[in-house]
Amino acid sequence: MTTRRLNSGGLIDRSKPISFWFDGKTYEGFEGDTLASALLANGVSIVGRSFKYHRPRGVWSAWVDEPNAIMNIRLNGKEQPNCLATTTYIEEGMAARSVNAFPTAKYDIKGGLDLFHRFLGAGFYYKTFIWPDWHLFEPAIRKMAGLGAVDREVLEDFQSAQNHAKCDVLVVGGGAAGLTAARAAAEAGKDVVLVDDQRVLGGSLYRCGATADIDPDEWVAAQKTAIENAGGRILTHTTAYGVYDHGLVALVQSQGFGRAPALWRMRAGQVIMATGALDRPITFAKNDLPGTMSLNAAGEYLARYGVMAANKPLVMRNNSHASATIENLRAAGSKVEEIDHVDGITNQGRKHTTGLRIGKDQIDADGVLVSGGLTPLVHLWRHAGGKLDWCETRQAFVPKPATDAMIAIGAANGTYDLAQAIEEAEAAGKGTPIDRPSTTYTTTLIDTKPHSKGRQWIDFQHDVTLKDIEVAARENYVSVEHLKRYTTLGMAFDQGKTSNMAGLTAMAALRGKPIPQVGTTTFRPPFVPVPLEIYHGAKTKQLWSPVKRLPLEDKHRDLDAAFCEYGGWLRPGWYGSGDRDATIQKEAKAARDTAGIFDGSTLGKIEVMGPDAEAFLNFVYYNTIKSLKPGGIRYGFMLTEGGIVYDDGVVTRVDQNRFIVSCSSSHVDGVRTHLEAWRQDGNDPDRIFVHDQTTAWATVTVTGPKARDVLSSLDTTIDLAPDAFPHMTFREGTMGAIPLRIARVSFSGDLSYEVSVPTGHAETLWNAITAAGKEQGVSPIGLEAMSILRAEKGFIIIGKDTDGETMPHDLGFTIPRAKKKAAFIGDRSLHTEKANADDRKVLVGLSVPDGEPPLATGAHAFTETPTRRSLGYVTSSYQSPNVGPIALAIIEAPHAKVGDTIKIWHKEEVREVTICDPCRFDSEGGRLHA
């Protein structure tokens, strides 16, 4: 294996050798090499196997447009799939493995697939694997078709930094045009950021920019210094991969192999797009054979890496731009022979090109370099909604004139001539853009000849050939979007950077239409693949969705509470480290036998005030609020305009113009927004005020027969006597010097008080109540026990015992629907055909035969007649220490009469249960009013 590294030239550091591995063999490169340049320098020709046919493939390009050299790379115990060898800089000890090849790219046991290529044409997957079931074939196909494997171990410390920045002018691309524009803009006083995706600025300057006037190294250094002296910022290794609304540009900044790239959300006043142009492939038979490379890539390998891609190559080109590169290759000693592209040309060789055959003539060579014309890189332009023009001279889509937000310059704008590009860039940077200069560039369209012999590759990465395009055209998949999906053209992870224009050209030729009439596909972000991690950063677990924490959390921890998340709050599920279920049963029993102390601080406390508060709440609630007296409390529903139950809770009327809306713990933000929206839209916002006080007050609930005894020993100004303070009333007072509110409401069905103090005094209240409780043998209970208590009474939890169709009359609350005089949210929706239907699902209780365990929550009730279907489902189910197994369900009304039996299905098991009243405990309510 001969080295193709030259003794001088390039941007690599020959004093710093680096060892790396590829497919189990060790090689040497230099600092500044990419994996691709180092492999080429070592004479490695086959770098991967193609996706569908497992054909040997070599390096095609020198940067992001590479379709073939995709690798799994391991370094320091970290492995990453889908790495492009052309954009991955080598590091000491790096181990690369070709993908789609087993065991190595050179010897691939699946290479035999290629013999069956006639069966793997366009639409193959769609046509072949539909019957009997695609899923039977999918695992095997996925295994065969993968582009690498993910290693779980990488994930732990793989976290992307999230940077937010803004600038006046963002210049994308650090070639001659970008550097010039950035300098001009910075020197004009603009806040400028220049990004370039390579390690060294300069773009194509090293390959084709050396002239008598310009030494690329010196010129680039001078521009860089000038930009930075004028206050501009430069980010290398950074790709602008998406342009979004209002000037947001997403940048991905590489942090080296194995480290998560950083995301920059750059808000730019103006984007100057200087992204350059790509070289197109030429379509001819076996044009995918290793050793066949983009001419411009060969120029890049020479100029940036001191690597000679081929010593005696044949060159096919159709454009004037190629001349400079050909000259440079010759000057470096390559024996370039130019030949014309003619029909019937065929690549020779099996694993590497040995030359071309034209008719009967065989021309030997060690490489084939092709240049099918330049394609401006307009991806970002299209992301921003910019339009394109077809340019006949350039045979390419070029940006239409600029908007204020975005301007294209240099090769990205079809301005390929260096002097013109610099002039255009200077003007754009100064804010006085000029029209696109007329070009000296010439090119001829290489006519794709349909039905010619041999397989001619259009999309190297997805193995799409000219024949596939012919099949698509024949079967009338002629729209570009259909062509793409039918053949998978341009749908590999290079997203058609090399193949789209070739595909369009072929379709245009097949249909006998000009290219612009065939159209072009949509360009969507990201321009290069980015790991999903980039959007994620530190926003994970608690930082992604922070739990709300109780003011009394430390107190609960002192009691060894088991904390669980309930509706966004971290709350005690039960207390103590004993067996979970036994503990919960014990707490639920104690609360009925004596009492329980419960942290209810999470309950909503939204104050609604003002002269129109009463009318407003009367409109917001299903239930009538108008008749509620000061000091009174009422249970009610809020509905959506669709009549669906949105929230339940109690409303307290503190005085004539002041209410407290106590909505569900998990619903406070939603209810506040709901109230605000209605307050401001349709009401006089100066006569109603909504103020969320939920976290300003801490609440401790005491529930059970001994609740009054516990509270009586507290030093408060509030009279707890049953006559003075009946059920569903509210009192304000003090405890010592601390303001105190007590609401006598009950979620357990027992005598129950919700005692609230300003949050700062939460511990004082807790200490006082738990101390008083101790004397009565009363302990704290967690949310799990409370859930059992409320289910014993048939008290619902919205969203658990109701769903997106539940209306208040389904829950037995029928009176306002029939009788309420005032308008309220959702009122009209309660009288539609659907709302009046007699088969609506209604809330019921379910009773299991003696000795049987509780039902499974979520289990469906069903009927067999006339055919098997669901009648509803179990919404809550518990083992109660007080009444045995209990369950709530919503069941279609004709099947939900108390006393009926119904079948419940769960995991193949069928059980017969009896419909009963949802309330299973103290149905007369004597304990509630004790």
Place this chain on the structure above:
Amino acid sequence: MQIFTCPFCGPRDEREFHFIAEAGKTRPDTLNQISDEDWAAYLHSHRNEKGHVREIWMHTTCGELFLLERDSVTMEVLGSTALREAGQ
């Protein structure tokens, strides 16, 4: 990611805003007879225009509703007006 301007707080990231409704939709007086069709239109029919649209948004961080005018094609923001100034 768009930038909307709250009339009270100034330009902010779109993630701080919550869409409420298209402007100009009036709730029927439900104390009168309303046909199923009219009520369904109120609940579910939206103009969803292409081009210049007028919408009610809430800036969730300050809680205020305002009229946002924007272009649904170009995403250009054309103006923000406090609801009481807009006369609803």
